Amino acid sequence: MNSEPLPNNLVFPMQRGPFQNNGASPWYCTLKLGTPAQSLKFSLDSGTNMSWVTSTLCSTDQCKHFAGGRFDIQASSTFAFTDCLRRPYSFGPWGTMQVESASDVLTLPNDAHLNSQLFLAAAYEGDQFKQLDWDGGLGLPCSSAYVEGRSSFVLQTLMREGQLDPAHPFIAFDWDAQRRSGDCRMGAVDSSKTQGPHLFLPWSVYSALPGVEYIWSTELKSYSVGSEQLRSNIKFALDSGSSQFKGDSALMRETLARISHSNQPDILLEFADGQMTLGSELYECLIEAGPQQGQVLPQFAPLGLTNLVVVGSVVMDYCYTVYEYQVVKCSHEVYSLAPMGIWLFNRPDGPQIITRSSSKPFVPDARAVLDGKLTLPGPAIETATVAGTWRNDYGSVMTLEVSGRQVTGTYRSSTGSTGEYSITGCVSGTGATRTANQPLALAIEWHDLGDETKDPSWNWASGLSGQLSVTDKGDVLTLNHVLVATSDFPELARQGSYIDKLVYTRAEPQVQITPSTSIEPFPVKNTLAGHWVTVDGTSLVLSVHSDSKQRFGMVRGSFKCQEASAEVTGFTDINTLKCKLSLQSVSLTATLTGDNTVFTLCGTLDLMADTLSLLVLTSSAVAPAHAYLATQISSLHFTRTTDAFPSAQSLRGK
Structure with a gap:
């Protein structure tokens, strides 16, 4: 794909397997593991913090995947278990596998040997795994601080063993989807491919989901489909182990809904310093294998990652991509890696998806190696507010506004009478976090604010009390509800008090409301x-x-x-x-x-x-x-x- 290898760097040749509708990248590198060496397909994965491989620990009905390879532990004389326990390892909403910890020799493309710790997959199942084009993955997390403790970090190990120069802390992906070949270069950048429009995405920790701080996340100023902005001030991550757009469930569903009702809208990603635009010809992909083989499908998938947009090869196929670290030397042979950010460059022979360049230039020179210690920024404590539009399991919708501790809003019911109703209430504290819910109390008056036909429920009232909580699937309001019926409503309810539990999740406003504060x-x-x-x-x-x-x-x-x-x-x-x-x-x-x-x-x-x-x-x-x-x-x-x-x-x- 390019000229002679640059000195003091390591090139991993990569191939593109069939594009499948499972959200995983089709790109892999064939490497050898064990003694004698066994050839296996590995993803070079910037979306995980550990290394793993499918193994013969799997039973015959487990670990079925498209690539088909398994590491035979008994055939390797250098293999050793490093732990006696089998445990689940979660890839978040994407799936879970059972793993055991071990070590063995990994043979690199330059024939150098690397003693590596990794997880052996002992069980997994599901369509997402069945469509996997690789047998395992080598994690390239944003920092050595976030590496899974029983797993090797290839780039850090290569620096420690003198095979890479710490002054060139780069991992560069150069993929050509048309030729179905490419490479991952560690320790150098091809400066001829860093010309023209570019984006710099400075790292910013994603903390909405604990345990995934290792992803290469950055601030996303706005996310739009066509001319409609759907989100602002959320996170974006570029993941070489992924293919499609995935992440925030509500956002992905809204995107698919607008694509189905619009004429091939563009996806516009606006950052603080730069912009990226993808047309439908890039996100509408031909599925080359698997259950949907032959179909052309938009590559967006809900995945329960709150306020996060993740994408991989759907973008990286059209950009020269460079992940950059800051290296810190703690002692003679101890190097730690901190995240700087990601550089993206338009491929001159492909779609020009970077539509506004970053002002910061890329300089492919050696970087200074720091001595001593470096403090990573801690995750900000993200708080959720009850302000916004909410829908419950019955389909009723309420929109709330917050001023200090006071809550006001309007309710639209889908049960009993229909109409708009006034809300007042209060909250305590400044918001909900992952560790503490926020209490909320509301009162509803069931006299319609509009011109609906009068009925007995106009004399009724409701009280609600409960919690706002932050979950992996988004913000949730869980409220205990007391409905006070002071009169009979034929065929609906008799006079009395009724108790229910109502669960609300965030929804996009569908109708104009009359806020109660205007009365x-x-x-x-x-x-x-x-x-x-x-x-x-x-x-x-x-x-x-x-x-x-x-x-x-x-x-x-x-x-x-x-x-x-x-x-x-x-x-x-x-x-x-x-x-x-x-x-x-x-x-x-x-x-x-x-x-x-x-x-x-x-x-x-x-x-x-x-x-x-x-x-x-x-x-x-x-x-x-x-x-x-x-x-x-x-x-x-x-x-x-x-x-x-x-x-x-x-x-x-x-």
Whole structure:
């Protein structure tokens, strides 16, 4: 593919196997493992932090893959187990294999021998493995700090043993899809291929999914399909072991939906300093083997990697790609590698996918080797917010806005009545993380904001309390729901209180909404207004307002006790008397001052007895593993009074 090899570097000849619809790169290098040497196909994989090979530890019905090779451990005199345990190794959402740890001699293309530690695949199954064009992989993670401890890092080992110059810390991939041949060059760059439009993608750690900090990730300013921007300020990773675009499940599904309804839109990736554009002729690929052989399919796959876009050969086939490290020398023969970033260069004879160059130039000279220590930037603690649009399992959609601790929004229900309904509520803390959920309380007034036909549910209210959590599959709202029906709704529900668990995931806004913050409140006279107290002294002081159309009541007030206080917001039905009902629905929310706790109080005001009976859902911030203890239920019974010596015991839990 190019001229004579540059001095002091190692070239791995590579071949392109059949393109298959499994998300794995079709590129591999044939290397020899063991004594006597056994030829096997290896991926040179920048998307993993360990080295592995399919082995004869697999039973005959396991480890079936397209390449078909297995390393025969008993045929190698230099083979040795380094551990006595078999364990699962996860490739994340892509799949899992059972592995055992071992060591043996790897023969490199220059006939040098490298003592290597690696994992032996002892079991795996699934279509993604069946379509694999290689027998194993050699990991090329972004840093030696992230290498799996029982596995060798080839580039670092070559530097340590004097076979590569640490001043040239490059791994360059040069693939020609038309000729189905290429190479991976370690320790040098072909400067003749670093001319013209280029991109520099500085490394930035991806921390949304713990354990995959080893990927070569960078900041992605925006991701667009055609003229429509679908995401902004997420992460992008270039993975030589991958083929198709994959990653964030919602984003990949949205991409496929827009491709199916549009006329071959371009995919536009905009970075802080540069831009890449791929036409449909590049991401619509002919499947050359496997179950979809002969089909031309868009290469986008949901993979549960939150806020991340990963791609491999679909981009790298058309670019000269250079991964660059910073080398640190700790002692005489100890070299550590830190990530600098990735350089991409348009191939002059191929599609010009880099449509705006980076301003930073590439200089193919020797790099300085640092002495001493270097600190890698730690992963930022990513927090999720309840702000956004959410859809539950029933198909109901709510859109929430957050200002400080106050939450407002609008709800569209898919059960019972249809229409738009107002939301108010509160959160505690600054957001949810991988280690701590965020408590949330909401109140919903079921009087339609639009011009829908009136029905009995217009007198009802709901209270919701629960958690926002950050999961591998995205952000999730898990809320306990109390629906207070103050009247019968024929063929739907009888008067009473109904409890349900609702799970919401993020969704794209489908309709224009009328935010509840746009409603101008006016004071109104209502029986709920006043001072209420329980037997143990818990106190509520409430006032009632309404919008200009007198549709429903907006409640404001305070909760006071000897230990804590809280502002209260919520809703109530102000049309109870007009509708000749004896029960008035009430739903209130509050967050305790100085405590990471929110609560919803939902129930009825009995107009005849002048008593206020409320179910209390109290939610506190918990670790994800303890989510089943996040919300506590209790009840409070208030009477009207002018005196108050309250206690918060029933709200704070026993």
